[in-house]
Amino acid sequence: MKKLMIALVAMLPLFAFAAGGNVHLDKANYDLSDKASLQSGAKLFMNYCLACHSTGYQRYGRVVADLDIPEQLMKDNLIFTDSKIGDLMHNSMDKKEVAKWFGGTPPDLTLVARVRGADWIYTYLRSFYVDEARPFGVNNVTFPDVGMPHVLEELQGIATPTYEVTTDENGVEHKTVVALTSDESGEMSSDEYDEAVLNLVNFLVYAGEPNKLERESMGVWVLAFLFILFIVSYLLKKEYWRDIH
Template sequence: MKKLMIALVAVFSILPLFSFAAGGNVHLEKANYDLTDKASLQRGAKLFMNYCFACHSTGYQRYQRVATDLDIPEQLMKENLIFTESKIGELMFNSMDKKEAEKWFGSAPPDLTLEARLRGPDWIYTYLHSFYKDESRPFGVNNSVFPDVGMPHVLEELQGISIATFETTTDANGIEHTKVVALTSDESGEMSSDEYDEAVLDLVNFLVYAGEPNKLERQSLGIWVVAFLFVLFFVSYLLKKEYWRDIH
């Protein structure tokens, strides 16, 4: 009975993960990010600090680590990418009061350090392409990937305003379902469609880096670890044969 209870608890504890992973059957666009592209990472850091950091911290990062990893001169980092009274060696927290944020948005904006690892680069990339005009919402926009999201489209001045085309279907039970099938930009943004795509990719690239700054180093080291284990296995096998030779 005890084993059965443990099994049931384990099953129910992972069910939310499956429902989250499903993501409402939303088609996700591919984010072809490149962590070796320092210029892209630098642009992504600039976009994040200018458009996202006012609400979203990356509290598991330090300004100095970002500057070092992305080849940003320390003085340039201080002058252009630190908007609080923080020192360059401190963690990247913004100055937004969480209680006030809950009043404005309904809930405090989450820290985004691990967002790319939590939701995936493709989700973020698609999400930032999926805002559309919706006057019924508090900020005048909605999102087809995250319906009724409680945040404005912070990149609207870059992308412009998108108008949604809806499709309504009726299921076997006679219940109607409406979904967004297309988004058309009014091209009022500062960027062209291709420029906006590149900007979003830069931002995604930075968030992927933020979630695991040593990812490239880990992958490179992993190859040598596997090679070492292979050599160790071969040597251990020969040693075992030598030790057991007289017995066999």
């Protein structure tokens, strides 16, 4: 019982991380067989996310092999620390200092797609808006009072919210964001940014389970084998029990 309680306590951060508000999520139509998308997603992750968020259960070498990225290209353009190609993908930031800057240590993102879901990440990265009341000047519809800056702002631009004001039965007013309008100051158009975010989501889904396509493909054959085995077993059973029945 004591070990069970310890395990449950250890899992509480995971449950909290998975919790979310009642927000509409846009569908992330990712494709793990699209190597170009995965390569683009890896590039975005290395350049914009890895500085704070590691994927500490994934190795650079595995990414190189799975995504058909030349090893030298990875070393020259996508590894920004003194890490070797066979090392796990950790960043070089001091956790204590990061906790002071952001109010907490940024989580490892290896399993974020499995915890949050691809749709959540896709919607979240497209839901930042200007909010001067927040420490970094931005807030997020999907994750209210978010503690991280909008690191992809130079790509998307700045979004301004449109609020709907409602009054509850106690006469208290509540402001709800109903729409976001981009100023189009980013390097990408809205469609290009959505595609870039989808590529990043695709990479994070891959990071959470690199052998997912292989597992799903093998699963079809396993089910077919079990179906044939069931037929053979049923016919064999009838043969054995024929004299009895």
